[in-house]
Amino acid sequence: MEVSPVAQQGPAGLPWYVAGSQALGLACVVITGVWMGHYRGGYAWDGSSHEFNVHPLCMVLGLVFLYGDAILVYRVFRNESKRSIKILHAMLHLFALIVSIVGFVAVFDFHASSKIPDMYSLHSWCGMVTLVLFCVQWLMGLGFFLFPGASPWLRSWYLSLHVFFGLALFVLAVGTSLLGITEKLLFSIKSTYSTFAPEGVLANTLGLLLVGFGVLVGYIVTREDFRRPPHPEEEALSMHFKTLTEGESPISP
Amino acid sequence: MEVSPVAQQGPAGLPWYVAGSQALGLACVVITGVWMGHYRGGYAWDGSSHEFNVHPLCMVLGLVFLYGDAILVYRVFRNESKRSIKILHAMLHLFALIVSIVGFVAVFDFHASSKIPDMYSLHSWCGMVTLVLFCVQWLMGLGFFLFPGASPWLRSWYLSLHVFFGLALFVLAVGTSLLGITEKLLFSIKSTYSTFAPEGVLANTLGLLLVGFGVLVGYIVTREDFRRPPHPEEEALSMHFKTLTEGESPISP
Numbered sequence: 001m002e003v004s005p006v007a008q009q010g011p012a013g014l015p016w017y018v019a020g021s022q023a024l025g026l027a028c029v030v031i032t033g034v035w036m037g038h039y040r041g042g043y044a045w046d047g048s049s050h051e052f053n054v055h056p057l058c059m060v061l062g063l064v065f066l067y068g069d070a071i072l073v074y075r076v077f078r079n080e081s082k083r084s085i086k087i088l089h090a091m092l093h094l095f096a097l098i099v100s101i102v103g104f105v106a107v108f109d110f111h112a113s114s115k116i117p118d119m120y121s122l123h124s125w126c127g128m129v130t131l132v133l134f135c136v137q138w139l140m141g142l143g144f145f146l147f148p149g150a151s152p153w154l155r156s157w158y159l160s161l162h163v164f165f166g167l168a169l170f171v172l173a174v175g176t177s178l179l180g181i182t183e184k185l186l187f188s189i190k191s192t193y194s195t196f197a198p199e200g201v202l203a204n205t206l207g208l209l210l211v212g213f214g215v216l217v218g219y220i221v222t223r224e225d226f227r228r229p230p231h232p233e234e235e236a237l238s239m240h241f242k243t244l245t246e247g248e249s250p251i252s253p
Numbered sequence: 254m255e256v257s258p259v260a261q262q263g264p265a266g267l268p269w270y271v272a273g274s275q276a277l278g279l280a281c282v283v284i285t286g287v288w289m290g291h292y293r294g295g296y297a298w299d300g301s302s303h304e305f306n307v308h309p310l311c312m313v314l315g316l317v318f319l320y321g322d323a324i325l326v327y328r329v330f331r332n333e334s335k336r337s338i339k340i341l342h343a344m345l346h347l348f349a350l351i352v353s354i355v356g357f358v359a360v361f362d363f364h365a366s367s368k369i370p371d372m373y374s375l376h377s378w379c380g381m382v383t384l385v386l387f388c389v390q391w392l393m394g395l396g397f398f399l400f401p402g403a404s405p406w407l408r409s410w411y412l413s414l415h416v417f418f419g420l421a422l423f424v425l426a427v428g429t430s431l432l433g434i435t436e437k438l439l440f441s442i443k444s445t446y447s448t449f450a451p452e453g454v455l456a457n458t459l460g461l462l463l464v465g466f467g468v469l470v471g472y473i474v475t476r477e478d479f480r481r482p483p484h485p486e487e488e489a490l491s492m493h494f495k496t497l498t499e500g501e502s503p504i505s506p
Contacts (some may be wrong), residue, residue: 079281117447122435122460129461130324164475175464177427182375182432186439194370206384207375222417227346 007114010078011225018076019127021220025065026211031206032060039199041187047113051106051222054182058103063130068217071170072230075220083233086145093138100131112167123179137165153154165216178207264329264478270328271283273471277466278318284459285313292452293441299439300366303357309433316426317463319349320472325424327481328473335484341400346391353384376432385423390418420471427467431460 036053037043043057044050070092077085104127111118119128144150144158181203185193193200222225289306290296296310297303323345330338357380364371372381397403397411434456438446445452473479 069407078407117449120447120449122431122438124456125457125461126431128465129464137334143409162476164472168471172464175431178379178428178430179435183439185375186436186443190439196371198374204375204378211379211382211425217365218416218421224413226289251446 005206009099010075012228014075014220016218017220017226018072021068021072021213024035024209024216027060028206028213029057029065031126031202031209032057035199035202035206039202044105045052045109047109047111049114052110054106054193055103056184058099058106059127059173059180060177060210062096062103062214063134064100064170064177066092066099067134067170068213070096071217071221074225078228079231090138090142090146093141096136097134100134104131104197121179121183123176126172126176126179130169130176133165134169134173137169156178170217171214174210177210181207194233206241236240258428267328267473267479270469270473270479271325272326274321274466274469275289277462277469278321281462281466282310282314282318282454283430284462288301288455288459289450292455296436298359298362300362301345302363302367306367307359309430309437311352311359312380312426312433313430315349315352315356316387317423317430317466319345319352320387320423321427321466323349324474326471330480331481332484343391343395344400345482346387346394350387350391350438353387357384374432374436376429376436379425379429383422383429385456386418387422387426390422420474423470424467427463430463434460494498 002216023192033053036057040051043053045054070089073085073089077088108118110116118124140158141162144162145154150158185200189197189199293306294303296306298307323342326338326342326345330341359370363369374382392412394415395406397415403411437455442450442452452469457473
């Protein structure tokens with residue numbers, strides 16, 4: 001069985017969409033960095049508002065950009081073995097998780113130093129739900145797809161749930177970022193926000209770019225002809241599994 | 254060709270998911286109504302903050318609940334003709350659009366009376382993008398699917414874009430509602446929000462219920478076995494079209 005040119009090179013247009021997503025995602029990280037670095041006084045780890053500034057940067061880098069890229073690996077690396085891509089997917093998600101946890105620690109530490117109550121806002125509720133479910137999703141993915149215990153039937157049953165909830169949590173992470181932007185602006189520049197202060201316009205633009213990144217990642221992973229076609233050895237394995245479960249001949253068409 | 258029992262009754266579980274989505278959606282509308290009615294002084298159309306209160310209620314009713322239900326009609330009405338469902342889908346969306354426009358007028362009218370600048374916040378930017386693209390999406394849907402001009406090839410090409418961007422705009426509407434909740438709380442109860450004031454807890458709960466409604470609607474419309482199967486007469490039409498375009502015999506298996 002030969003791999004078709006489309007399977008090898010990927011469908012036309014896909015590289016442009018992926019490049020666009022990377023441009024948008026990097027722009028989000030850079031603008032968050034500039035916002036916190038230039039307008040909010042830069043970064044530190046001393047319990048001050050400069051420690052708070054680590055929070056947005058880590059969340060946009062971890063739970064949005066790296067999370068989005070971890071989702072995209074199945075579309076980008078089309079000719080690697082499935083197992084290699086699974087490991088890359090899991091590693092990128094783990095990296096996203098570690099960066100996000102640093103971001104969480106930064107904000108809780110800042111709250112503790114400044115005697116600000118925790119977990120009262122909608123942003124904090126959505127953020128906590130996202131991070132906890134993200135950990136659950138990562139562990140479930142590890143257990144079902146990388147550990148050898150799960151049967152092919154169980155893997156196939158969980159796959160659609162993993163894909164749906166993975167994308168839903170990514171969207172929730174983007175939405176939670178927008179809530180964080182709104183909260184930060186109303187805490188910091190409430191009096192000048194309505195006069196279109198440059199900081200407000202920059203942060204609003206960041207919000208729209210985050211939406212753009214989310215929409216583009218969602219489009220790339222859900223577009224039917226962008227899906228990774230099964231490779232010959234996976235086809236053979238899948239045929240073999242079909243034979244075992246349904247009694248069909250592996251050489252039948 | 255006989256319609257299978259699954260096609261007639263729908264797959265097991267679907268009615269429960271739909272009932273759950275309706276319970277969540279109605280809870281969102283009722284809680285928004287109670288929040289604005291009980292905590293924010295009720296409704297009026299006099300340029301006061303009571304006119305503002307019409308805005309959240311209309312947006313949650315129109316751009317979230319009715320929009321979500323308009324998406325669900327293809328899963329709920331499985332045995333009606335495709336054309337009837339299309340018309341119901343378009344009518345529900347039109348109703349959602351009218352209710353949303355009333356909500357938009359309410360907030361612009363309140364801003365004008367109270368000399369509050371328009372369109373400076375991330376919430377307003379996201380809301381305007383959502384409403385404008387929703388109008389474009391509605392008109393494109395009307396032109397491609399209800400007017401007779403578009404060729405089957407063009408309809409089929411546009412369908413996947415219509416479905417993706419329809420769902421993306423619905424998610425953006427839910428996200429914009431969460432931004433609105435955060436903005437309203439930080440404008441109205443900033444000093445007591447961090448003490449877990451009942452109004453804040455109610456509004457945060459509304460936010461999580463909106464997320465739940467969005468996730469459930471997204472799950473129902475993307476789950477493969479919940480899709481509406483093609484009906485015999487549509488199959489025949491589709492076969493006829495295939496014959497015309499590909500020269501295949503309509504009676505071939």
